[in-house]
Amino acid sequence: MGTYLIRRILFAIPTLLVISLIIFAILDLAPGDPAGQLPLTLPAEMKEAIREALGVNDPFLIKWLKWVQLMFINEPLHAIESIFNVCFGDCEARHRIISWSSRAPAIDIIYQRLPQTMWVLGLAFVFGTLIAIPVGIISAYKQYSVFDNVGTFVTMIGYSLPTFFTGLLAIIVFSVWLRWFPSFYDTTLVVNSWDTFVLQVKQMIMPVAVLTLFNTAVLSRFTRASVLDNLNEDYVRTARSKGLGERKVVLTHVMRNSMIPVVTLIALSIPGIFAGAIITEQIFRINGIGALLITAIGQGDVPMVQTLTFIFAVLIVLFNLIADVTYGILDPRIRYD
Amino acid sequence: MKRTRLLAFLAVFALVVAACSPSTEEGSTTTAGGGEGSTTTAASPGTTQAPSGGEAGSGGELLILQWQAPSVANGLLSSGTKDFLASSLVLEPLIEVAPDGSLVATGLAEEVPTIDNGGVAEDFSSITYKLKPDVLWSDGTPFTADDVLFTWEYCSDELTGCAADLSKIESVDVIDDLTVRFNFTEPQSYPYGAGFVSYGSPVVQRAQFQDCVGEQASSCTEQNFQPIGTGPYMVTELKPEDTVTYAMNPNYRGIADGKPFFGTVTIKGGGDAESSARSVLEIGEADYGWNLQVAPEILLPMEAAGNGTIVTSFTANVEHIELNQTDPKGDPPSEFPSQHPVLYQNGDFAKALSLAIDRDALVTVGYGPTGTPTCTFWPVGDQATDANDWCKTRDVDQANQILDDLGYMDTDGDGVREAPGFGPLVFDYVTSTNAVRQSNQDIIKSNWEEIGVVANMSNQDASLFFDGTSASDFSIWKFFTDMEMFTNGATLPDAAGYLHGFNTSEITSAALGWPANNNIVRFSDPEFDQISDEALTLSPTDPMYTDLVKQMQEIIVNKGAIIPLIHRGNVSAISNTIQGFGDPNGWDSEYWNIEDWTRSG
Numbered sequence: 001m002g003t004y005l006i007r008r009i010l011f012a013i014p015t016l017l018v019i020s021l022i023i024f025a026i027l028d029l030a031p032g033d034p035a036g037q038l039p040l041t042l043p044a045e046m047k048e049a050i051r052e053a054l055g056v057n058d059p060f061l062i063k064w065l066k067w068v069q070l071m072f073i074n075e076p077l078h079a080i081e082s083i084f085n086v087c088f089g090d091c092e093a094r095h096r097i098i099s100w101s102s103r104a105p106a107i108d109i110i111y112q113r114l115p116q117t118m119w120v121l122g123l124a125f126v127f128g129t130l131i132a133i134p135v136g137i138i139s140a141y142k143q144y145s146v147f148d149n150v151g152t153f154v155t156m157i158g159y160s161l162p163t164f165f166t167g168l169l170a171i172i173v174f175s176v177w178l179r180w181f182p183s184f185y186d187t188t189l190v191v192n193s194w195d196t197f198v199l200q201v202k203q204m205i206m207p208v209a210v211l212t213l214f215n216t217a218v219l220s221r222f223t224r225a226s227v228l229d230n231l232n233e234d235y236v237r238t239a240r241s242k243g244l245g246e247r248k249v250v251l252t253h254v255m256r257n258s259m260i261p262v263v264t265l266i267a268l269s270i271p272g273i274f275a276g277a278i279i280t281e282q283i284f285r286i287n288g289i290g291a292l293l294i295t296a297i298g299q300g301d302v303p304m305v306q307t308l309t310f311i312f313a314v315l316i317v318l319f320n321l322i323a324d325v326t327y328g329i330l331d332p333r334i335r336y337d
Numbered sequence: 338m339k340r341t342r343l344l345a346f347l348a349v350f351a352l353v354v355a356a357c358s359p360s361t362e363e364g365s366t367t368t369a370g371g372g373e374g375s376t377t378t379a380a381s382p383g384t385t386q387a388p389s390g391g392e393a394g395s396g397g398e399l400l401i402l403q404w405q406a407p408s409v410a411n412g413l414l415s416s417g418t419k420d421f422l423a424s425s426l427v428l429e430p431l432i433e434v435a436p437d438g439s440l441v442a443t444g445l446a447e448e449v450p451t452i453d454n455g456g457v458a459e460d461f462s463s464i465t466y467k468l469k470p471d472v473l474w475s476d477g478t479p480f481t482a483d484d485v486l487f488t489w490e491y492c493s494d495e496l497t498g499c500a501a502d503l504s505k506i507e508s509v510d511v512i513d514d515l516t517v518r519f520n521f522t523e524p525q526s527y528p529y530g531a532g533f534v535s536y537g538s539p540v541v542q543r544a545q546f547q548d549c550v551g552e553q554a555s556s557c558t559e560q561n562f563q564p565i566g567t568g569p570y571m572v573t574e575l576k577p578e579d580t581v582t583y584a585m586n587p588n589y590r591g592i593a594d595g596k597p598f599f600g601t602v603t604i605k606g607g608g609d610a611e612s613s614a615r616s617v618l619e620i621g622e623a624d625y626g627w628n629l630q631v632a633p634e635i636l637l638p639m640e641a642a643g644n645g646t647i648v649t650s651f652t653a654n655v656e657h658i659e660l661n662q663t664d665p666k667g668d669p670p671s672e673f674p675s676q677h678p679v680l681y682q683n684g685d686f687a688k689a690l691s692l693a694i695d696r697d698a699l700v701t702v703g704y705g706p707t708g709t710p711t712c713t714f715w716p717v718g719d720q721a722t723d724a725n726d727w728c729k730t731r732d733v734d735q736a737n738q739i740l741d742d743l744g745y746m747d748t749d750g751d752g753v754r755e756a757p758g759f760g761p762l763v764f765d766y767v768t769s770t771n772a773v774r775q776s777n778q779d780i781i782k783s784n785w786e787e788i789g790v791v792a793n794m795s796n797q798d799a800s801l802f803f804d805g806t807s808a809s810d811f812s813i814w815k816f817f818t819d820m821e822m823f824t825n826g827a828t829l830p831d832a833a834g835y836l837h838g839f840n841t842s843e844i845t846s847a848a849l850g851w852p853a854n855n856n857i858v859r860f861s862d863p864e865f866d867q868i869s870d871e872a873l874t875l876s877p878t879d880p881m882y883t884d885l886v887k888q889m890q891e892i893i894v895n896k897g898a899i900i901p902l903i904h905r906g907n908v909s910a911i912s913n914t915i916q917g918f919g920d921p922n923g924w925d926s927e928y929w930n931i932e933d934w935t936r937s938g
Contacts, residue, residue: 046504047853098555100416101577103558183612183620291607
């Protein structure tokens with residue numbers, strides 16, 4: 001396993017470099033103007049000067065190499081420095097990747113946005129998982145019962161209704177008619193008392209519920225299918241004939257085997273949390289990572305888009321690795337070397 | 338099983354740790370959740386001092402929704418109107434523009450310089466501003482003319498990437514602490530267009546920004562996010578593309594009069610125009626919603642809830658169709674001085690097209706109270722001409738008659754007229770992707786079918802259509818089609834300067850790399866050139882000025898360069914609990930008088 005890990009990690013580095021080059025090339029070829037939202041009446045030379053100042057017109061390979069140096073060397077150095085409060089070399093003047101629309105370091109903006117994305121989407125993911133697994137197991141165990149049919153119906157609805165519909169419906173019902181919850185997410189809210197905690201819960205309920213419905217739907221169907229597969233296996237019959245109680249048969253033996261593909265699926269979905277649920281973020285004005293990516297694309301803010309997509313690529317590669325390793329841990333039949 | 342539980346627990350733990358990671362906010366503002374009406378909590382951060390006047394800052398919080406969220410608070414590095422607005426609460430220009438288009442000295446200048454009071458040189462070569470005395474920056478230091486000089490230096494450095502155009506100023510003379518003179522590169526009959534007028538051109542403090550000139554501009558994040566200003570508020574925190582929070586400026590000159598009323602302001606971004614409208618009008622959880630580009634049938638019923646009012650400000654924004662004077666099928670395409678076989682200076686044809694358009698339907702379907710039909714390109718106050726108001730009355734018969742007289746007959750009976758030497762009157766008609774624009778295109782297309790003209794409608798994404806680098810072939814400056822439709826507007830009420838955009842000297846072309854010049858339609862007429870150049874030598878108060886401005890408007894319509902359609906206003910919504918708003922301001926910042934806003938009850 002050790003050599004397998006090291007080999008995978010070493011492979012990851014050229015993979016990521018190639019990914020960054022492809023992302024860079026696509027963005028460079030795409031039309032888009034960071035000075036495009038300035039008033040039309042601004043003279044052309046002014047807008048050109050602004051573009052020059054941002055570095056839009058440098059040759060492609062130079063831009064990529066500069067970015068690689070910033071992303072692979074300067075940014076990790078800066079991160080280490082700020083966590084441990086040290087200073088390597090000339091830390092004051094070190095260049096960082098600068099967003100073109102806000103002229104601030106891109107990584108800082110992303111980091112600033114992480115809390116709301118993590119809070120809302122992370123919670124939705126956790127709740128979705130916690131609800132989906134028991135529901136899936138029970139649905140499979142009591143196949144075709146009332147519970148199973150109702151569960152199937154609800155998950156089908158949750159799966160088919162798009163989040164912009166359920167989100168909007170939730171706003172109309174709970175914000176406009178009932179006035180129970182605010183219709184948008186206040187990111188400046190600092191939780192330091194019971195009242196602010198209640199406010200935080202109130203503003204999170206609707207987006208979390210909308211997303212949980214969707215996550216639960218997907219995961220519970222998958223869990224149900226996986227458990228169904230395993231319930232018909234010979235070892236289950238053996239366990240029952242040995243006299244084990246149903247509870248032990250299902251919760252110890254069947255579940256452990258069914259969870260292998262489910263855990264793999266969960267691990268592979270985690271990068272999706274960071275990408276954010278773009279539509280839900282837009283509807284509830286959560287202003288998380290997903291919304292950041294969309295606005296950056298619309299504004300032609302290339303460094304921000306590159307940094308974000310590269311971070312997603314890193315996460316996907318990383319969690320692919322974690323999923324593979326978890327698979328190996330859970331299933332003793334799998335051995336890597 | 339145990340491992341799954343362990344994994345789940347670890348996941349929750351990791352998320353909790355991540356969510357509780359340190360964030361950069363210093364102050365905290367709490368808003369009462371749910372639409373319970375106006376909020377009265379005020380939590381001022383510890384960095385401000387209590388005001389000396391009893392009333393200033395006692396009004397609690399003001400919540401503004403700007404669905405296009407600000408990215409910086411330093412207006413000079415702005416990437417769009419949203420940033421100019423965020424900056425306008427903190428930084429001030431010398432002169433501001435009132436809602437009716439007049440210039441007022443509510444900024445840092447003591448009075449508006451004119452030729453009569455000696456502020457503007459008789460030969461338009463310079464302008465001298467007297468500054469308000471005893472004005473302090475928010476850090477307590479005095480504001481002087483030296484800061485104005487520094488702002489010009491900051492913007493003159495090309496590497497800064499400054500969004501304010503100060504290029505017409507050759508040099509700045511600091512005559513004394515309260516007097517500054519701008520010397521122009523060439524005589525400016527409208528000297529207020531040279532800079533420091535309106536929210537796009539504020540003054541910054543030398544002490545704060547002196548290390549931020551040129552290349553350093555991008556690395557001065559703290560200065561760009563929290564500029565020190567003379568305005569009623571200071572930035573407590575800026576989260577780019579998300580939220581900006583402000584607290585009252587304790588050194589603001591209006592404190593003694595109890596201004597500003599509100600102690601804190603929050604500009605919240607994200608979402609879209611419709612949800613902003615809903616928050617202000619239907620739910621009543623916010624006080625102001627900016628730029629509500631929403632279809633009228635959705636927007637108007639929201640006002641019935643009684644929480645807010647829709648306010649529209651009209652400036653010079655005119656939605657119009659440009660008729661390509663050059664040949665888009667030529668080689669190279671749309672290159673001056675090629676001539677379009679049908680549209681080149683074809684005033685009669687343009688008139689027929691204009692008469693056939695049902696402008697009232699365009700307004701009803703797309704704009705509601707935010708637009709009115711217009712027949713001229715500069716529908717601003719007294720300077721608008723009414724000579725072409727025939728266009729407001731739809732007359733298909735007259736249009737058909739004009740086309741018959743031009744000899745464009747339908748020889749093969751397919752319902753489409755042909756022009757000799759050109760063929761069927763089929764034109765490519767493009768605009769940006771936008772529900773309102775597409776529905777207007779539909780109406781115009783069917784209007785023109787009644788007179789035997791066919792328009793091939795298409796639309797392009799706004800980021801390509803309005804891309805000033807013209808990286809794609811779809812930009813309005815390349816104009817590789819016969820007709821384009823979009824809205825143009827002026828940042829200042831400078832009629833001669835704006836209309837000069839149709840002068841031959843401002844034509845954009847491939848040879849120049851398609852700079853984002855003003856003469857997109859490639860109009861070239863010696864009579865117009867002469868009039869537009871002459872208008873630039875006159876002061877707006879000259880009696881001949883308005884005459885020439887009207888003539889220019891008439892020529893561009895009569896000689897078939899453009900078809901004006903709708904005079905569009907900027908729409909916003911304001912809570913009914915806010916007083917002191919006055920008229921909505923389309924020329925300057927919509928928050929230009931925010932220090933006068935109060936809350937009733």
